[in-house]
Amino acid sequence: MLEVKNLHSGYGDVEVLHDISFIVENEIFAVLGANGSGKTTLLKTLSKLLPVSSGSIAWMGDDVTQTAAFDLTGRGVAYVPQEHNVFPDLSVAENLSLGALVGERSKKERLEEVFELFPRLAERTGQLAGSLSGGEGQMLAVGRALMQDPKIIFLDEPSAGLSPMFVDILFERIANTRTNRGVAIVLAEQNALKTLEIADRVLVLSLGEMHLLKDAKNLDRNELMEAYHI
Numbered sequence: 001m002l003e004v005k006n007l008h009s010g011y012g013d014v015e016v017l018h019d020i021s022f023i024v025e026n027e028i029f030a031v032l033g034a035n036g037s038g039k040t041t042l043l044k045t046l047s048k049l050l051p052v053s054s055g056s057i058a059w060m061g062d063d064v065t066q067t068a069a070f071d072l073t074g075r076g077v078a079y080v081p082q083e084h085n086v087f088p089d090l091s092v093a094e095n096l097s098l099g100a101l102v103g104e105r106s107k108k109e110r111l112e113e114v115f116e117l118f119p120r121l122a123e124r125t126g127q128l129a130g131s132l133s134g135g136e137g138q139m140l141a142v143g144r145a146l147m148q149d150p151k152i153i154f155l156d157e158p159s160a161g162l163s164p165m166f167v168d169i170l171f172e173r174i175a176n177t178r179t180n181r182g183v184a185i186v187l188a189e190q191n192a193l194k195t196l197e198i199a200d201r202v203l204v205l206s207l208g209e210m211h212l213l214k215d216a217k218n219l220d221r222n223e224l225m226e227a228y229h230i
Ligand SMILES: Nc1ncnc2c1ncn2[C@@H]1O[C@H](COP(=O)(O)OP(=O)(O)O)[C@@H](O)[C@H]1O
Pocket: 011, 014, 016, 033, 034, 035, 036, 037, 038, 039, 040, 041, 042
């Protein structure tokens, strides 16, 4: 579905990602790595919020290296940023409605599905997003992405700052989204052990380079710790 070849990108003259290549099929593709290793930069580049310095990105067979971010959204790509991923001054229902601006199915149908996945959101439709707890806010951010009826979601550190119980619930729902709806997920995380429980494949970044790329089930703990310089 997604094919990344010899990708380089960064901020202005500062190159952060060096020669990254991988393919994402219909799977949970984890991007792990220590703080500052380039996970967020990768997801922003894939979402076309950062320009590609060199290399290419193909989506469903089309070269999208120069495609605008909004155009990708229309082609089934959803992005959930690490921070500021909901509109705090809008209600839960309004945030979800914004997600439904693209796609074809009725908003009602999509809302029902999101509420089925995250019943807690259904109880808080009128509440301002800015007043939700951290975990509820992440559920809303994922719910809004799902309202776009995406084929793939780029999800940046959804577990950051959440209590272990919320992380368990959120990861279970993420796995469920992949299994029951066939949505591919690129999941950037620092929480490596938890991520390995649901990931099919794992890319570990280290200082902006590919440290390893493997099936999750073949990854041993020592290899992982090496990448984190532990
Ligand atoms: N807006 C920016 N301008 C310049 N450098 C940045 C910017 N954002 C991140 N970086 C740098 O890019 C590198 C990777 O950061 P990031 O992609 O956020 O890593 P991660 O998400 O893995 O923690 C870091 O060295 C960071 O300092």
